[in-house]
Amino acid sequence: MKRTLGRIIGFIILVIIVLVVIAAIQDPQLWRHDWQTTRQYTVQKWQAMHHWWEKQESKPTPVAHPATVPITATAPKLQPGVAVQQATPVTPHVKIVFPKNLTGSQYALLMAARRAFWEHDVKAAIADYQALIDQLPEVPQLYGELGNIYYQTEV
Numbered sequence: 760m761k762r763t764l765g766r767i768i769g770f771i772i773l774v775i776i777v778l779v780v781i782a783a784i785q786d787p788q789l790w791r792h793d794w795q796t797t798r799q800y801t802v803q804k805w806q807a808m809h810h811w812w813e814k815q816e817s818k819p820t821p822v823a824h825p826a827t828v829p830i831t832a833t834a835p836k837l838q839p840g841v842a843v844q845q846a847t848p849v850t851p852h853v854k855i856v857f858p859k860n861l862t863g864s865q866y867a868l869l870m871a872a873r874r875a876f877w878e879h880d881v882k883a884a885i886a887d888y889q890a891l892i893d894q895l896p897e898v899p900q901l902y903g904e905l906g907n908i909y910y911q912t913e914v
Contacts, residue, residue: 865894872904881912 783813861869872887888905 861895865891876908881908884908
């Protein structure tokens with residue numbers, strides 16, 4: 760039984776090979792065109808994958824954060840006869856994503872709270888976060904950061 764089944768499968772494969780050879784002999788341009796199309800498609804996909812892979816291996820560029828953000832701006836003293844030049848606002852080099860729409864003093868307070876936590880001054884960090892929450896009670900991320908402090912410490 761196995762021998763008969765093997766012979767039938769071998770015969771079918773042989774017939775397919777003979778038919779492909781006959782078709783290739785009768786119309787070689789069609790086979791050549793199909794092969795070139797397949798090759799071009801494969802090269803395009805390979806290049807796209809290679810380009811994607813290079814982007815995955817690229818290292819992120821370091822982001823420069825401002826060292827300090829001014830809390831208040833003082834107006835320059837006016838002198839008679841001297842033109843006053845308007846000061847340009849101090850903006851950080853990166854876009855602030857979390858929390859959005861912070862004023863300079865709120866951003867400074869947020870960074871002070873984070874710095875206090877990093878320096879293991881938990882009480883100062885908690886006080887700074889609570890001051891921020893008093894100013895911005897609608898920002899849930901602040902509650903989350905304060906909760907993380909409580910979770911990670913034994914206060």
